[in-house]
Amino acid sequence: MVQLSRRLSAVANLVTITGILADVGTDHGYIPVFLAGQKRIQRAIAMDVNQGPLERAKEHIRQYELEDRIETRLSDGLNALKPKEAEGIVIAGMGGNLMKRILMQGEEVAKTAKELILQPQSEIMEFRRFLWESGYVITAEDMVLEDGKYYPMMRATYRSNRKNEPDILAFKYGEKLLEQKHPVLRQYLQWQKKQKEQILEKLQQNAKQDVSSRTQELKQELAYITRGLEMIDGADEK
The missing domain is CATH 1.20.5 (Single alpha-helices involved in coiled-coils or other helix-helix interfaces)
Known part of the structure; x- marks a missing residue:
């Protein structure tokens, strides 16, 4: 089975849905291949804005004989995904501002998913604040150190009713990470x-x-x- 990096493994471990997962910016398709191969999800939609990464993803999908469970789509962000088509959406390995744009442009789709698994590479504090201001609640967080760089990640869901605005430390460092006393x-x-x-x-x-x-x-x-x-x-x- 495909071996994930520490970062991607932590991202995959935040996925709790078992139905259809959409992976935005899939690159090599590692996360869909890993989760489908372990039968943790029924199906996956691997999406990327460029054809090159999709071809690499297709190679991995064929290598692990998962063509019947993972499809690929050329898509700018969430454009090629319909509302409620995927239970979970993974967006990982890109800048926080780009992820904000993807979620804003694909708002109708994103807010119908049961969970978003998000791993912004930059503008972390601003991204967490954006999520809260957009009606999302962070329900779980993790953080790993890989190759000398720290990677925070989170699971979020859209809720119309939320508590009061979190303390600034929650935006800066992650409320769930602080609560966990994460090492x-x-x-x-x-x-x-x-x-x-x-x-x-x-x-x-x-x-x-x-x-x-x-x-x-x-x-x-x-x-x-x-x-x-x-x-x-x-x-x-x-």
Whole structure:
């Protein structure tokens, strides 16, 4: 069976639906092939905006003899998917702003899915805020470290009734990750704390111009990081 990277394995593990899964930006089709091959889903629709990745996906689908369970579609985002056609939708491995565009343009389709499995590569805080403002609730999160980079990911569902706006730390670091006291988030926060403390020290030592604005910005970030670590480790974290 196809072997997934740590990142893609974590994405696949967030999938709970067992019916039809749509994978947007499927590239090699690894996630549909993996989940269909393990019979965790009945069928999959592997979609990509470019023909090249779809051809690679088709090769993998044929290799694992899953042609009867996985179809491929040329699609810009969710354009080739109908409302309620897929129980679950995976969008992984692309920038947060691009994922926002895909969800906004395919809003009618996205909001009818039982779950969205999302793994933005950038603009993480802004993407989480976008989800909340668009009526989605994050129901599960995970985070992995692979090849020196941290990858947060989430499962979200559309709900018309939601609680009050989350605290800023929920947008910055992930409410579910904080609640889980996730070890990879803890590692990430410790790394961020060290990085920003070093930047702040160099800034104060070598400043030849007014750096008060940048200094204040770094101190605010360090305050958020400290709060996050306190939620994970307890109030004694310094």
